[in-house]
Amino acid sequence: MQSHFTALAYAPELTLNALDQVAEVIGRFGAVNNPWTPIPADGFSAAELAVTAPSEETAASVVAEHWLVSVREALAQEELPVDVAVVPSALRHAERKFLIMDVDSTLIQQEVIELIAAHAGKEAEVAAVTEAAMRGELDFAQSLHQRVAQLAGLPVSVLDEVRDAVRLSVGARRLVDAFHAQGHQVAVVSGGFSQVLEPIAQDLGLDHWLANDLEIQDGVLTGRVAGDVVDRATKAGKLREWAQAAGVPLDACFAVGDGANDLDMLATAGLGIAFNAKPAVQGAAGAAINQPHLDAVAVLAGVPLA
Known part of the structure; x- marks a missing residue:
């Protein structure tokens, strides 16, 4: 069973290069469903990206949690010029x-x-x-x-x-x-x-x-x-x-x-x-x-x- 997430990038100003960097890191761990979609905001820039984690035979919740931890750790190790969050899509759409x-x-x-x-x-x-x-x-x-x-x-x-x-x-x-x-x-x-x-x-x-x-x-x-x-x-x-x-x-x-x-x-x-x-x-x-x-x-x- 596939798990779906949303990657969020937000900063005073977003650039295509920064968004490409974020997508590249996340892409190492699963399917990135491009393109980035701008999110209306006032005083800062934000965009979202749909991401699908790979499916495995293990319990879906266990796989999703492990995948999310791995992605967050990888993003933290990069010197990205923007803030990035990866959030379960179900949470954002509650x-x-x-x-x-x-x-x-x-x-x-x-x-x-x-x-x-x-x-x-x-x-x-x-x-x-x-x-x-x-x-x-x-x-x-x-x-x-x-x-x-x-x-x-x-x-x-x-x-x-x-x-x-x-x-x-x-x-x-x-x-x-x-x-x-x-x-x-x-x-x-x-x-x-x-x-x-x-x-x-x-x-x-x-x-x-x-x-x-x-x-x-x-x-x-x-x-x-x-x-x-x-x-x-x-x-x-x-x-x-x-x-x-x-x-x-x-x-x-x-x-x-x-x-x-x-x-x-x-x-x-x-x-x-x-x-x-x-x-x-x-x-x-x-x-x-x-x-x-x-x-x-x-x-x-x-x-x-x-």
Whole structure:
């Protein structure tokens, strides 16, 4: 039984030479059904290519998984001038899909805790801990408590200033609107803070969202987190919970993130996408986007951009 895949190439600008390079690598592993077909996008270029994996007598799912791993490894070894993803066609053509994303440096351009820390004069200290946590060198919950402790004594009014400073990633609203236009749900789960995330989530019309709560007493940040920390296990658990509630199987889910705290979520989804991520995250994800356009996620998911 043959297995069908879609190769996606996306970059600020695609060239025929780059597309030929990608097709040549993939062609070593099976039938490439040319030609490349352009995909409408705004601010970047994208194209898709139908690919058929060779059939074998072994179970089709086993063959497809082995083939996909081999192709992805071969593409990673090439110094290609474009981003490339190879996705099972059944995933891109699923009738119902579910998208879940990280927030800081994914849905939005900034790390919120660093914006807050700037008001306390602790930006450098907090940034150093954030980077170590994102690289997986520190336990996320411990690192979060260390960083939040630096915020003790700040007036709650600082959060209003931080909300005003937050900027969505390029194409974020377009991505959410595209998924919603096709009847799919969109969720975010964040190691950041609900006091900043909630108005953003409401503005975008997100279906689900979750973040940590900063403890506030008498109009001042206490330097503590209220309740359980949203860590990597929580993120994966919320993906399972929300996808099940939406009636969408995990293999029709797309997860997007940039740090070690997102790894379990990326592994749980049908396709985990690393967005301008650390090398370790890119290596673990099924696809990577190394450009500022978050709406490239829609290209990988087979969701038309308006």
